[in-house]
Amino acid sequence: MTHALYVFDAYGTLFDVHAAVRRHQAAVGPKGAELSAIWRQKQLEYSWTRALMGRYHDFWQLTEEALDTAFALVPEANQDARDELLSAYSRLDCYPEVPLVLRQLKERGAKLAILSNGSPRMLEGAVEAAKIDTLLDAVLSVHPLKTYKTAPEVYDMVTAAFRVFPEAVSFQSSNRWDVAGGTAFGFRTVWINRTGLPDEYHDLPPAAVLPNLEGLVAI
Numbered sequence: 001m002t003h004a005l006y007v008f009d010a011y012g013t014l015f016d017v018h019a020a021v022r023r024h025q026a027a028v029g030p031k032g033a034e035l036s037a038i039w040r041q042k043q044l045e046y047s048w049t050r051a052l053m054g055r056y057h058d059f060w061q062l063t064e065e066a067l068d069t070a071f072a073l074v075p076e077a078n079q080d081a082r083d084e085l086l087s088a089y090s091r092l093d094c095y096p097e098v099p100l101v102l103r104q105l106k107e108r109g110a111k112l113a114i115l116s117n118g119s120p121r122m123l124e125g126a127v128e129a130a131k132i133d134t135l136l137d138a139v140l141s142v143h144p145l146k147t148y149k150t151a152p153e154v155y156d157m158v159t160a161a162f163r164v165f166p167e168a169v170s171f172q173s174s175n176r177w178d179v180a181g182g183t184a185f186g187f188r189t190v191w192i193n194r195t196g197l198p199d200e201y202h203d204l205p206p207a208a209v210l211p212n213l214e215g216l217v218a219i
Helices: 019-023 032-053 059-073 079-089 098-107 120-130 152-162 176-185 213-218
Strands: 005-008 111-116 138-141 169-173 188-192 208-210
Touching: 005 152, 019 032, 019 079, 032 059, 059 079, 059 120, 098 111, 098 213, 111 120, 111 152, 120 138, 138 152, 152 169, 152 176, 169 176, 176 188, 208 213
Parallel strands: 005 111, 005 169, 111 138, 169 188, 188 208
Antiparallel strands: none
């Protein structure tokens, strides 16, 4: 094993961001997939613009605001499902391979952590629902910094918490922009490209690209 510390982005990497709408598809209606895609797009957009402006709202508030915008842009979706969707988002499903991969890394002696834009309460709910809390050595939220990825100080939370140099960290994210941020900071990065997206940020490449987390223990 070449890395003593494995750090994971949460949303889209460990937890399925589209699980909330999928869980309540019948209530939302036939435009559920479109609603979910816009919800995620706006959630991220709001984090970037808030970080650039220095006008922080925590990630749960951005999640609510993004859902409201998604409903406005997809008027065919049933807005009466709003509360159900938010409740489901607070306890998202993890991807099926996640618990096993984390256990395998833990059994090899690695330390494991989450580094996420999510607010502490959001992350606590998701981690508990996935039953991976006992496998994690730390769950790091941007909330104390009042900013979002890809600010370098966010990635520095890892090195400060574990007292390691960046090159000691293997950082996994499904978001190519997040991988670029981790690479720029000095992490060994692995892009979990679950949807087969084309590469971007060619000057900040990942060390590896995987379709899911299953191959992580072998690299």
